[in-house]
Amino acid sequence: MDLGSGGGVAAGAAWALAAVVTAGWPDINEWSYTHLLSIIETIIGFVLVALALAFRPDDPIAIRIRRGSPWALALAAGLTIWEAVTAKLLWLPPPFFAPPQALLEAYLEDWPRLLECALHSSILLGTGYLIGAAVGFSSGLAIGWSKAAAYWGHPVLRLIGPLPPTAWIPIAFFLFPSSWSASVFLIALATAIPVAILTWSGVSSVPASYYDVARTLGAKQGFLVLKVAVPAALPHVFVGLFMGMSASFVVLVVAEMLGVKAGLGWYLQWAQGWAAYANMYAALLVMALLCSGLVTLLFTVRNQVLSWQKGLVRW
């Protein structure tokens, strides 16, 4: 969508309007950050207008602003409506529904804790995911390549694979020395299973002719595995890595809510316990950004590694 060169200006005006509504229309219950919110909205509005006017219409930055301006406008409109139905009209009453300035308050007053929780979640998720991806990839490769590994691994994978990883929670928290190590195990398991299955299916769908070509050119086992089977299976492996990542998010949140006394999942639970709903929304937003960022990272790596493939799904 393109609103023309006036798009940026229109979006800026919408943000200015949001600022006017926020500051000019009195809150029913006083919120301490209403004023700051309107200042931020004003600044965003000015920046948008300034950017729209500063560049010539064919400048790449101007083109980007024009492309983004419908979204900037919609965000301002959404924010205004949200502001109106919460703080100004109380149609959506507190504490279950928080106005934007309450989220601002949550971020500004509780950022050290939120940051710590985000960091904690990232470390837990990263550790579990990387272990799971490595284990899943190597076991999938083994099952796809070696008859012996397939004989033992296939039935196990068939039995355990369909089980939701969260079903292991009671056993894991009981067996592992700490809830953190139990969570790493659960996240690794959730990641490993789809990665293993997809790697295995990728390796077994490599055309036999690839091996024929490599063998007549003098390739030995190691070359056939690392330079033929693995690259040929990579498109499947990345599907597995993506599925494993989604599963790992689920397990991360559940594990943090149930056992680990830190992280964004724990924060959500904690905020709910204190009826701090604004903090809950604030944490939810951080979590969404974190998950989306990680998926974006995975897709970036994939597009780089599989650049030879045509028609990749963009994220």
Added chain:
Amino acid sequence: MVAVAIRPEPPANPGMAVAIRNINHHFALHGEHLPVLDTISIEVEPGELVALLGPSGCGKSTLLRLVAGLDQPSSGEILADGVPVTGPDPSRVVVFQDPTLFPWRTVFDNVALGLEAQDRLHKDRHRVGTALQLVGLSHFAKAHPQQLSGGMAQRAALARALVNDPRLLILDEPLGKLDSMTRITMQSELVTLWRRAGFTALLVTHDVEEALYMANRVIVLSERPARVVADVSVDRPYPRGRGDQYLVELRHHLLDLLGLGSNW
């Protein structure tokens, strides 16, 4: 090219002697016994270029796979320089009917595959460029196989084989996907190359003219299960003219043997 053809250099690489002795081969297709090769015996002298002609599905590719060592015959034996063939070896390189380039590798890296697999890439890297030049793909070294036409892919597959300096080159309809003009050029280039390098070559083709233009000997196979129907030596010097009267007559003879005589 022509200069080389008139005054050949001494062969760089002696060709391999291939002895195919009493080969029988069958497959199991849906639990049924499917005989494919019936007591095939062919002796190939070092440096010969032998063409195999036969109807589609008669077992030509199967025979080539056995010579390459990719499969073991149901009975009989194949000797390469007197040594039984038990598996593939880079001295016997195959150009498959389908180019089968690896889509994740560039054309250069595809051609370099054999050198890399044999741990020779660091020392023989320059050969890759030479091979690409030979098949006219120098400008496409960095391209990926999906960016090539069918004929270009086939030429890349040829370069991938040649780069290994094979003593036996096994060609399974290597020119099948080329347009007739490129095909004619590639036929003479292959002959030149073969005469210069001195390798032995086994060439499967559907094209009688191609066989006669290129080969020392033409072996005609029957319908499946394949038997040797005729073993004709083509005793004409290279480079051959396509209108050569002797070759034209031989062509009629071969078409008769293939049961196509009445069509011409």
